[in-house]
Amino acid sequence: MAIEGGSMSSRVKYGAVASLAVVLLAYWYRPPVQDALLDQRLDTVLSSLLKAERKVGMNSFSRPRVAVGFGGCVDIIVDGVALLNKIGLQPSAHPHHHDYIQNAQQLAESFAYFFPPGAASERFVKNRTLFTQLVEASRELLDNRCPELTEVLSHHITVAGNAVEEPDIHLILEYPAGATWGQYTSRRANRYIIHSDEHNPYLASMEDFGRKLREFQPDLLVVGGLQMMDSFPFNQGERRALLGRLAGLLSSASPATGVHFEMASFVDEALLAELLEQVLPRADSLGMNEQELPNLLSLLRGSSVTVLSDPYPRVATVLDQMRELYRLVNQRRRGGDGRRLSRLHVHTLAFQAMMVGRGSRWKNTVSAVAKASLTANRHVCGSPDIDPGKAKLIMDESFSVSRREGSRRIPLRETRPVSCWDEDDYQVCVAPVLVCTEVYQTAGGGDNISAAGLVLQI
Ligand SMILES: *[C@@H]1O[C@H](CO)[C@@H](O)[C@H](O)[C@H]1NC(C)=O
Numbered sequence: 001m002a003i004e005g006g007s008m009s010s011r012v013k014y015g016a017v018a019s020l021a022v023v024l025l026a027y028w029y030r031p032p033v034q035d036a037l038l039d040q041r042l043d044t045v046l047s048s049l050l051k052a053e054r055k056v057g058m059n060s061f062s063r064p065r066v067a068v069g070f071g072g073c074v075d076i077i078v079d080g081v082a083l084l085n086k087i088g089l090q091p092s093a094h095p096h097h098h099d100y101i102q103n104a105q106q107l108a109e110s111f112a113y114f115f116p117p118g119a120a121s122e123r124f125v126k127n128r129t130l131f132t133q134l135v136e137a138s139r140e141l142l143d144n145r146c147p148e149l150t151e152v153l154s155h156h157i158t159v160a161g162n163a164v165e166e167p168d169i170h171l172i173l174e175y176p177a178g179a180t181w182g183q184y185t186s187r188r189a190n191r192y193i194i195h196s197d198e199h200n201p202y203l204a205s206m207e208d209f210g211r212k213l214r215e216f217q218p219d220l221l222v223v224g225g226l227q228m229m230d231s232f233p234f235n236q237g238e239r240r241a242l243l244g245r246l247a248g249l250l251s252s253a254s255p256a257t258g259v260h261f262e263m264a265s266f267v268d269e270a271l272l273a274e275l276l277e278q279v280l281p282r283a284d285s286l287g288m289n290e291q292e293l294p295n296l297l298s299l300l301r302g303s304s305v306t307v308l309s310d311p312y313p314r315v316a317t318v319l320d321q322m323r324e325l326y327r328l329v330n331q332r333r334r335g336g337d338g339r340r341l342s343r344l345h346v347h348t349l350a351f352q353a354m355m356v357g358r359g360s361r362w363k364n365t366v367s368a369v370a371k372a373s374l375t376a377n378r379h380v381c382g383s384p385d386i387d388p389g390k391a392k393l394i395m396d397e398s399f400s401v402s403r404r405e406g407s408r409r410i411p412l413r414e415t416r417p418v419s420c421w422d423e424d425d426y427q428v429c430v431a432p433v434l435v436c437t438e439v440y441q442t443a444g445g446g447d448n449i450s451a452a453g454l455v456l457q458i
C-alpha cells in the first residue's frame with residue numbers, strides 16, 4: 001500500500017524549504033570516499049523501514065471506519081485559463097476593475113483586467129451560486145491541487161465525509177507568463193484569487209457532522225483543518241461558541257472511538273488557548289511538527305507562544321519536549337471528564353518520534369513510525385517508490401534520549417532503524433527520515449505523514 005503523489009508540478013510553498021535546501025546542499029558536497037559507505041547505509045535503512053512497514057497487512061475485509069472533521073480543502077489551485085474555459089466563460093472585450101464579483105460577466109471583465117499585466121489580485125465573489133459552480137468545475141479539472149486530509153485517509157479507509165461541505169475556500173487561478181486567453185496574453189506569471197467567505201461556514205455544518213457521527217460510529221475521529229479558523233473574521237464570541245460545540249461533539253463520541261487532533265501553525269494565540277481548553281482534553285492522540293510542539297508547550301507552561309524555534313531540533317530536545325507535553329496535558333485532565341492522552345506523534349524533517357501509552361488502544365507502533373518516515377519521503381519526492389538516489393539521512397548516527405546529563409545514547413542501527421524503548425507508562429519510538437533531496441511538493445506533508453501513521457494504528 002503506497003502513498004501516492006498527485007500529478008503536480010513541483011511546488012515550493014513554504015519558507016522552510018529554503019532552509020531545507022541549505023541543509024541538502026551541505027550533504028551534496030560531502031567527500032566522495034564517504035559516499036559509498038553512506039549510500040550503503042541508506043539502502044539498508046530503506047529496506048529495513050520497508051520491511052517494518054510491511055509487517056502490518058491492511059485487512060481489506062475489515063476496513064477501519066474513520067470520520068474526518070474539518071479536513072476541508074482550503075486552497076484549490078487551478079490553471080486559471082483552463083477553469084474559465086471549462087465553465088465556458090468567453091474573454092471579455094471590456095476589461096474592468098470590479099471591487100467584487102456578482103456574476104460571470106463581471107468575472108470575465110475582472111480577469112481580463114488583471115490577466116494581461118499579470119497583476120496579483122484577490123476578489124470576493126458575492127454570488128454563491130457562481131462560486132459553487134467555479135469550485136465544482138475546479139474539482140473536475142485534472143490538475144487541481146488540494147492538500148486534503150480526507151483524500152489521504154480515503155485511500156485506506158472509509159471516511160464519513162467532511163464536516164463542512166463548502167468551507168472557507170480560496171480558489172487560486174494560476175497562470176504562467178505567456179498564457180493566452182482569447183486576445184489576451186499574460187506578461188508574467190501570477191494568480192487571480194477568488195473567495196466567498198461571507199458567513200461562518202462551520203456553525204451550520206457542525207450539527208450535521210454530529211448526526212453523521214452518531215450513525216457512523218467510527219473507530220477513529222480525526223479533527224484537523226482548524227487553522228481555517230485562524231484567519232476567519234468571526235463575530236464576537238462566535239468562535240468560542242463554535243469550539244464549545246465541537247467540544248460537546250467530541251465528548252459525545254463513544255469511548256470506542258479514538259480521537260486524533262492534528263495541530264497546525266496557529267498565529268492567533270487566543271485561538272490556540274481555546275483549543276487547549278476545549279479540544280485537546282477530548283483527544284486521545286495528537287500530531288504536530290517540531291514548530292508546533294514548542295508552541296503548544298510554552299502555552300501549557302503559561303508563557304506566550306514561541307514565535308520561531310529551531311527548524312532542525314535534535315532528537316533529545318524533541319523527546320524532552322514531548323515528555324513534558326504528555327505529562328502536562330495529562331495532568332490538566334486529571335479529575336476532568338476528558339480523555340487521557342495516549343498517543344503523541346511529532347514529525348520533523350530528520351526523524352519521526354512517537355509516544356504511545358502502554359496498554360492503550362493504539363497498535364503496531366513500530367510499523368506506524370516506519371510508515372510515517374517513508375511517507376515523508378514519498379510525499380515530498382512525489383513518488384510511491386523511494387529512490388535512494390533522491391534520499392539522504394540527516395539524523396546523526398546516534399542520539400541521546402534526553403538532554404539531561406548522563407542520558408543514554410541510542411545508536412541508529414541500519415538493520416533496525418525504528419528504535420523503541422519503554423519509559424514510565426508509555427513506549428517511545430524514533431525513526432530516521434530518508435529526507436527527499438528533489439523536492440516535488442511540501443504542502444500537506446504533515447497531514448499526509450500523520451495520516452500514514454494513524455492508518456496502521458487503528
Ligand atoms: C449568480 O450566478 C449565477 C450563475 O452564474 C447566475 O445565473 C445568476 O444570475 C447570478 N446572480 C446575480 C444576482 O447576478
Ligand SMILES: *[C@@H]1O[C@H](CO)[C@@H](O)[C@H](O)[C@H]1NC(C)=O
Binds near residue numbers: 005
Ligand atoms: C497525500 O497522499 C495522498 C495519497 O495517499 C495523495 O493522493 C495526496 O495528493 C497527498 N497529499 C498531497 C497534498 O499531495
